[in-house]
Amino acid sequence: MMSARLPLVIDYVDWLKFLPNPPLLTSFQSGWSSIQLVHSCQPLVDLPEVSNPQHMIVIPMGHQAVDLELVFEGRKQVVSYREEDYASGCIELCPADLSYGLRSHSTVKTMEWIHCYLEPTFLAQIAPESVNPDHVELLPTLKTVDLLIHQIGLALKSSLEVDGVGSRFYADSMATALSAHLLRHYSTRKHQFREHEDGLSKQKLKQAIDYIQAHLGEDLSLSEIAHELGMSQYYFCRLFKRSTGMSPHQYLIQQRVERAKQLLKYPEQTITFVAMECGFANQSHFAKCFRQCTGMNPKQFRNS
Incomplete structure (x- = not known):
């Protein structure tokens, strides 16, 4: 059952303590700072209501049919994933400090996903020339096709698997591209980035x-x-x-x-x-x- 108490505030490392299986891959020992990644495969989940200090992007993987019962700030919603959804590039976005709970229902015994955790301060400061850091707020988003975010998540996972501690610069680059995309398409207010026809002087x-x-x-x-x-x-x-x-x-x-x-x-x-x-x-x-x-x-x- 979902807890009626105040949501627990958990960091991305603490989040794993609620899951029975250790992650398949994490970026925690690779020197990444602006973004973190977790690749996990878990049995059915019953997560109490929690909130994260980071923005969390979820990229479902695999091919299993899974029904997810989510609670966003006390409001229950059901999201279903089928095999074609994984191939289409679906993602989910849970903004920082938004409380949520999760329970999974499935005929199979495991579910697989990538979680990317993006620091709010990094998101707000990637382009202070165009973005007011005091007015950055993201919208909660469930099961939306976004091929760019999906590809960034898979690219970060691949880089982490191959390069490990040598992937920090690449992670910074991908986090910058991801942040700009989120500000353009998932913010509560429209952020206009200045375009420059010329390059650097x-x-x-x-x-x-x-x-x-x-x-x-x-x-x-x-x-x-x-x-x-x-x-x-x-x-x-x-x-x-x-x-x-x-x-x-x-x-x-x-x-x-x-x-x-x-x-x-x-x-x-x-x-x-x-x-x-x-x-x-x-x-x-x-x-x-x-x-x-x-x-x-x-x-x-x-x-x-």
Whole structure:
């Protein structure tokens, strides 16, 4: 039964304590800051009424027929998922501090989903040039087709599985794109982002490139570069891509690979050393990025 008491306020880590199975994957140990991800497969759920300090985006997965009984601020609603719904890119959105409860009914014994938890302060501050941080409020949304959010969730999951601790910069980039989309389409008031026909000025572009080059070997974050240029993450990403034809993340990986190609010319330096020196999380992350950029792995390149 749903509790009649005041909702419990739980963080994304505490949320897992209500579930019988451990998660299949989380971002908790990967250095992500603006967004967190949980991939979980659970038996039928009976969750008391709770609220989260983060905005929660739910991406149902699998193919099981599931009926969900949700309580949003005391109002009961039933949402049904069938096999075709999973393929269509359905998502759900529970804004921060909104109380909700959940009970699942199903003929099968498990349900699978991705949860993305987005910090409200990050959402409100991605583009202060266009968005008043004091007037950001999201709308609760149940079972809505949104292919962009669905793809962002799957891309974050894939990046976390492959790159682990090397995925922070990518997570920042995806969180920025996700936040802008939420503000455009799921906010209680319409936020208009200023469009810029030109990219970064020559001076700003040089400043950004110099900063990236100087910190290639570090665990660089998107927010650090944007702060260095004195602009928001959203506009930095937009203008940088307009100037270079690449996202900041793509450029960062490309430049790390270019530096690695130079270091690989010295046979006394191990491939593991080169990976660490160029800012890759580990040797497998290095090999994957190197192959994507060059068509060969580091060892093949060294021997070519």
